[in-house]
Amino acid sequence: MIKDFFILDFSYEVKGGLPIIYIWSIDRDGNRCIVMEKNFRPYFYALYDGDEKKIIENIKKLSRAESPITKVDIVQKKYFGNPVKALQIYTIIPTYIRIYREDVAKIKGVKEVLEADIRFYMRYSIDNDLKPFNWFEAEVEEIKTDDFRVKHVYELKKIINRYEGEVPDLRIISFSIEVYNKYGYPNPRRDPIILIGLWSKEGGIQLSTENKDDLKILREFVNYIISYDPDIIVGFNSNGFDWEYILERAKTVGVKLDLSRKIGAEISQGTYGHYSIIGRLNVDLIGFIMSLEEVKSKTLINVADYLGVLPKEKRTIVEWYDIPRYWDDESKRNIVKQYNLDNAKSIYLLGEIFLPFGEELSKITGLPLDQLSMASVGNRVEWLLIREAYKANELVPNKTEKEFEPYKGGLVIEPKAGIYEDVYVLDFSSMYPSIMIKFNIGPDTLVKGNCEDCWISPEVGHKFRKEPSGFYKIILEKLIEERKKIKEKMESVKNEYELRKLENRQRALKVLANAFYGYMGWYNARWYSREGAEAVTAWGRSILKSSVEIAKSLGFDVIYGDTDSIFVKGLSHNINKLIDKISESQGLEVRVDKHYKRVLFTENKKRYAGLLDNGKIDIVGFEAVRGDWCELAKDIQKHIIEKILVSGNINEAIKLVRSTIMKLRRGEYNIEDLVIWKSLEKDIDEYEVSAPHVIAAKKAIQAGYPITKGSRIGYVVVKGSGRVSDRVEPYFLVKEKNRVDIEYYVNNQIIPSALRILQPFGIKENMLKTSGTDILGFLSPSKKK
Template identity: 25%
Template sequence: MSQVENDSIHAGFLLNRTSYDRSRHTEIVLWVVTDHGPSRLVIEGEQPVLFIHTDDQDKALLALQQAEIPCHHKSLSLKTFQQSPVTGLYFRTIDMAWQARRVFSDLAIIPFEADFRLHDRYLMEKFVNGGLEFIGTPTAFESYTEYRQVRIRPADYSPRFSVVSVDLECSERGQLYSVSLFGHGEKGDVESRVVMVGEPVECAEEYIQWVPDEKSLLLSLVDITALWDPDILIGWNVINFDFRLLVKRAALHGIKLNLGRGRQQVHWRDRRDESGQGFITIPGRMVVDGIDGLKSATWQFDSFSLEFVSQSLLGRGKDTEDVENRMAAINHDFRYNKPKLARYNLEDCKLVWEIFEKTRLLDYLRLRGQLTGLELDRQGGSVAAFTNLYLPRLHRAGYIAPNLPDGGGLASPGGYVMDSVPGLYRNVLVLDFKSLYPSIIRTFRIDPMGLIEGLQRPDEAIEGFLGARFSRDHHFLPDIIASLWQQRDEAKKERDDARSHALKIIMNSFYGVLGSGGCRFYDPRLASSITMRGHEIMQQTARWIEEEGHKVIYGDTDSIFVLLGDDISCDEADKTGKSLEAKVNRLWKQVVKDKFDLECFLELEYETLYTRFLMPTIRGAETGSKKRYAGIKRTGDGEKLIFKGLETVRSDWTQLAKSFQTELYEIVFADKSPENLIRQYVEKTLAGEVDDQLVYRKRLRRHLHEYVKNIPPQVRAARHADDKNRALGKSLCYQHKGWISYLITVAGPETVEYHANAIDYQHYIDKQLKPVAEGILPFIGMGFDQVIGTQQGLF
């Protein structure tokens, strides 16, 4: 290492952060990506703080003195939401603060904000999210620069991450066969490498690096990681499978898994619950799992297996999803065809890489970090994002945050869903309120501190629900929403879809946060003042539309469905939609001004026209359904068949039902008779011509032995399959949750791999075709049994 004379300001992006005690003081370590390479920022001497009621000060100080826990205290100009003054207790080390918490627990002294990690509080109070600028005293090391005496401030900085995709292959007992890497290599170009255990063989795969044993594989992985020096390692279930196994195998061989920058050791930590999940920390690098990242970005798939997602997004994937056969193939190839196994291993890396590129997942996670301070690898995190944004503002307004509610809080009312009017219609308009809940927060000043301030001066406040009163002037959340809203509008203009999507998710999460018992700002008056105001807005909007002579047939949270009738052209429908949009928005501005003396940010938009539309009944009843409909939607690219909540978009229905529903609805919406189609589907089913479409695919959501009272078909199929596996000496596939594919046979449910009995075709007619048909046939005066009545007797 060497000392560098440099006092210039540098910009960077946070990769990971931590804090710990060292030599009787604290250190906060921030790893950042900069234009000049990775940097390690060390902030020394920050003091952990606990806030307590000032009334408890003397008792607390005496108890700390008796326990020999040094601290200093300070009276603060802060107060609780109950208006009680607080004292700050400051400690030299994190461990001392933890000891104090244990002492206070025995004395029933309540510390506030005690659960914040030192580095998180430090970053929040500096308003530093993803990007930052820093200055400090640098020391150059081989692969990074370390800075001490550091000062930081927020900055808008977009990094260029170096990324490597990682995947490994192993035996069923966890013995490592190979590890593949694909991504930015030593010179920044995209490279491929597969480290394979075994004797070298002549082959065309020049990317294979041969090693004699598993220990050498692990050491080679450490060397390649140091050489390629990625900021981010990506993979599929990469944390709780690949890295968990790497950590275990390294421990087995008694070696350190030094994958961090400067060859620092990785740190593994298991969750304190029964999930079986864990956390990996690699100093100077971040591990991002594709499954967790896509879920955070609100991507939805029937299955999050790499095969299913890659087929859905890329149109290609693995050759098979069959676990038993795949394991057998891997074992066979490791013994007899290692180049083939290397190609297979590397292909998984490439699939993950391409999924990340296709979805711009790292762009989303980076933007989320810049906006909220969440780490790139953070799952979910809505509560943490809200807290990061809100807490430092709250402190500057003179309040400390409350602790989490006891018992998890009470449920708040959900979004408004009106009773639907079932029917088969022509020309249905859909009008949506743009970001309804954020616009309610912004319009009616809904805010945690605003609620406390409003209750102090109720006569001047804005009335909410459940006794809530909100201050007109003292609040933060409406302004945070306004800023995010403006940024989203700019992102839309610039066609920056990733940024727009990130902003939308963050804005829309705030209602859920305020209604969650896992949030320290939870208060039923907050969430109810959003949702119940939403009910009021939707109901009043429907009344205004009906006063214009139109019929509202359905409403759901922020959308209203308006029937125009048969004799109207598309141009006339568009004109009506725009007219209703303008009138409703004008009325809401007037009402909000007259009743509340507030500026209105509610905005109704004419969203689309369905030229044909079906609102079905609840199955087996005459009542209209909710959150279930279908229609022909007019788009800029022509007409498109849309299903909402029906069998076609549900993963627990067979492909037979989905294909049948699509074709059936297209025919009915085109005013053609569906009789021939129905008979053809029944005939093909009974003749065994569509057996490949009869597979059910469902998730086992519990361990197999936990199903006791209710034994659904997928569990029966799983138990039957694992009984077979046990008898054949094979590994059990279905004991620990996961997905299962099965058929219904005359002997009951059987998995695809152990399907031996004849398929129960009548089951599929009665349980797959008939329910789909009965959803629409009554509206054209037909019945399923009536159509196929004469045909059934032929088979």
């Protein structure tokens, strides 16, 4: 029979001595299905030099009875763009590839073993051009089995077609757990799970235990997953905490977590640290949210509040250290329950934002969504390259250990401090990808000797052949061309669903294209080229310098420049002329990225704030968007910026600082607003200097809260004598306001954060502390432009 299937995921197992690939799918009628591929076999390549017959004969001698070498073919391939002959070596059991890889590498005449580290089911999906969230049409035969929780099981006979189409109605749930941890950081061998909140399009449900016996709710959790049968399970830091805790807790109380669509299959930690639930996509949103630069403290509550899916004022908030106390108090127990449900709801609503974007990335890279969410941008790019390499008959290089070699980055033009009006930001659209295309940059086009027809990079002198097009150039041109067509199509699309889909697609293409330069300079990359990355930034600096000279020649003041953009002030009617002249001279697309009605610069590069035409304020580099100052310091700075940009009134900004200081001294503040957050970059024992956050972490550990490398620790500075480091306490141990050292916060947080903005205008510390001074009298007229 001929049927169409929408692909969710891939997995495989060895059964009866043969590998079987499972394509977890949904058919046109909405039935969950498996399509089984029984005929695909694992293989890898060997590059060789010498007696061909002898080498093949020696390879075949390595054959083992448990998984024999079934075939060795001579194939014509390319390696870094150069034609090569290779041996394609087949076996039966995928895990034996690792064994044969080592053995084959030792054979005389074998120069290099390649593609032995590509996972078996990914190898199959690449070779057959099958990608998650795409459809394929196939000839199949239905078989009967009770091994799976699906409607139909088919054996694949022949793939007929592959295509993109509408996404079927996916069943999606989110979940969040709460733990009763009265004695410090939760310990799954000791502390029970008291709540599991779940949310779906039907709303929320909650699994609860009143007597702290979580055997019952863990069983209910398993039953719920099986009965609801979700395609996607969404969590927030669920790979980093929830699943690890649930698994260990289930083991402790004796519950089998049989949640997969393959009956009896255990949950296991797979690639990139994600937990694999066979037949379902277990997606941890934290992998997408880490790229949300605007939110520095990426807690669920902060992210949901920033994106507006569940604002802080509309939800219940409980500090984690208060949960046991609230739970033991029957009058407050419902507060914890609502907090848990609000968490589950927030995760579900965040999923509605991030999953469609992830789906488009999955379609392009072919990486299953649960892995993609946790994979780095570099790894996402790499899987796209591996797929494109197969199509281009290119062999995939091995991952090798390399030391990072620093090189000069993009050009930054020092800003001129002051307030400016009517400023345009000119941006080179996708500058680095465009440079890579224009100058054919890549590891396969790099020429280290003499070259008669090469592009030669400025400053560093690296050479890249002009023809034929390199691997990077070919793929980047495809990505950029597809994105261009999608953006053109978006102009005529009226359907809101289709428009959102196209927006996510073009954004995914943009993210991947812009990541190519970073990938090329990433020392873990298979297609790594330090020379290529160095050449890109050298061309970028040259282009920016030339653009500055063009702007000046047309009468514009260049206030600031950074990597791929310049900030110019001049006659507005000349802006299009400037754009055209720069575009023509550089051969790159230039556009107005932003127009600031008013913009504020200090003397520091990468630190400015501007008022946009729509009334929104852009803040770059100040403490207002950094995570290592207390919230009050960040808020005061943000409000200073707003007052200056909206009204231009410095005096009002000064009054605000003074008022804040007075309120602090009167005790009109929340302790939470004074918490300073820092991350532990090393294990506690590795720190030689007793920095405040290290001391706070040690005190937290002494109080029963294990803190490890990578943890964020929040602390408050309290009254006392000696160094600041000796006067810090973990924030959750400070309950009384009279313990807080207010003068520390005035002198080391509020005043410094305010002066970051005000100092270039001649404002000094004593002016912020002195009541009644006419601040405007201190301003130098030359500072305002």
